[in-house]
Amino acid sequence: MQTKDQRTALEQAARKRIKDSHALDGDAGRLAEFYRGWASAYELEVGRDEYCGPVIVAELAGAVQTAYLARERPAIPILDAGSGTGLVGVQLDRLGFRTIDGLDLSEEMAEKARQTQVYRHIRAGVDLNGPLSGYPSASYYITVCCGVFTLGHVRPDALRELARVTRPNGFVIVSTRKSYADATCFEDEVRHLQDEGVLVPAQCLNDGRYIAEEGAHYWVFRVPEKASAPAEHRL
Template identity: 45%
Template sequence: MSNSFTNIKQSHVFFEDAPGLKKYYEDWASGYDVDLADQKWVAPRVAANFVHLLASAYGSPGTEIFDAGCGTGLVGSVLSTLGTYEIDGVDLSENMAAEARKTNAYRKVYGGVDLSVPKRDERLGQYGIVVSSGVFTLGHVRPTALLTLIEYALPGGLILVSTRGSYATETGFEEFALASEVGARASLLFKLPDASYIAEEGADYWVFRRTAPAQ
């Protein structure tokens, strides 16, 4: 079994332990990209192309993007090759955020932001498109973090989330995504099922639209 496979698996044990997860990624940041590439992690490229499609179909040239759980900046790096986007990002790990800044794909990046906390970071606004790739996976955040992501979207804005197959099965993500608690805030536009994610397994890609306030 390769070290890269083991390193990824060891990140899947931190549910309800944000400090432990943060420390793990602080230590892993310098080797993260190599390990994920070794395991054929294509999720950032899929997500970035998906965002580009959504921006082309539903957005405008000025659509701002929020990369929730940006890691080392892989989604932003791909997006920067597809168009001229203003992208802000956050990550739980300061070291991962530092790696993302090095890509020069982001307008601003903040570390130390826990997406499990049901509150929008006061340093950030709301966005036309919110994307989260690789966050809804085992040991990271519970499905309720979707409510936090919705808070970062403008009314009428889009939220794109990938859910690794094993995560969706274990956590009941689909049941939560279709529950009234989410439906009161956003509507599910569509789901791309069992698409490419990593060599070991696929993922579902979900697109929600934040509900505009009643006039």
């Protein structure tokens, strides 16, 4: 049982870490080093900052499965991109998903996620700002990414690779902190990718709860069916 002083100290620590993380300029080396140092305290600290992104992202995945996908949840391959310590995976597992892969830049965060035992496979050392080599196109029915489209981490154009690894008529679900969406002109990138036929915005929860200090937008994108896609790649 934490005292009020301990809770306040954890909240302040979380806010300082989050602020520091926003200054990392998307530099893979600095991000990996930063999260190496945060892995052991991450859940305790963000938990005190009322972090509810993972619950919302997982529940959106549950909703699109129920609304649109013929397969049952346990058999739906999901990629959790920037899986961190596994908070999203745990929520997906709670909702009945059983075929969850994770990837992250940080080995220490990924090791925490492995310990949850809800992932089929976790790969560390993967930079979402570059090509997801080793991930074939159209591998996943749903790709989720929570808490990663945030200042100093991943650029909006990382959406392109998330869409590539997702099957036609599958879904990409991401959170964007409000400040990030404004500063990066995220919506312009969405329009650009839509014009190119890479993805289609299907739903957006605007300014939802995220952490205590700021809300986020929660995006659901559908990957369009390509005319040339072989039949077995269609859902």
